Amino acid sequence: MAIISLAKRDDLDEDGKQFFDERLRKGKRITNMTNTLMRSMKSFYAMEFYPIRDEMIKIVGNRATYFYCYAISAQTDCLVCSTYHAKLLRDLNIRPDEFKNTEIEKILIAYGRAIVDDANNVPEKLYVQLKDIFTDKELVIITTVGCKMIASNLFNQALKVDLDEYLYDVDFKADLQTK
Incomplete structure (x- = not known):
């Protein structure tokens, strides 16, 4: 079981909400790892693969x-x-x-x-x-x-x-x- 719960859009800061909206607009998947990282967009960008x-x-x-x-x-x-x-x-x-x-x-x-x-x-x-x-x-x-x-x-x-x-x-x- 995951240590960090999956974020809902409202859980995110403005950068995270913008990223979330852009992914959905482009029809891209938000994986569990991406969702977890979105709790800190600086972490997401550091881990971007x-x-x-x-x-x-x-x-x-x-x-x-x-x-x-x-x-x-x-x-x-x-x-x-x-x-x-x-x-x-x-x-x-x-x-x-x-x-x-x-x-x-x-x-x-x-x-x-x-x-x-x-x-x-x-x-x-x-x-x-x-x-x-x-x-x-x-x-x-x-x-x-x-x-x-x-x-x-x-x-x-x-x-x-x-x-x-x-x-x-x-x-x-x-x-x-x-x-």
Whole structure:
């Protein structure tokens, strides 16, 4: 059960109400995590994920980005974020029993898991692989996405944010070991 109750529009400050109204006007969903963060719009903006995630998508595409985020979320055991990214993978028609990761996906999955497990001890071989593929700027973007993903995972876990109802039917038990 969530530690913070979901906010109603009237619970929000003016910035939050404006954000709330804009989301609804655009027909966008307000997830449980977003709703929780909207109690402090400064917190919401500090945790904002999609602008940097969209930069990573420009570099490696949706699929590789989603596998990277899924691997990080699964490694931190965050139900909300791993289920959300599993849904995004499912929406790309990726079947867990049929997919084969690309070499870039394998490297990103390994990097995501490594930064969760021990960011001080990412294997040197992995850095060499990353530097062979990505520019310094791209590697900064990819790492920032990973850090934002980890922060989102910790936020959801610390405040026990409930899984959004639209994710209840997601059942994605893919083994992300490189294939």
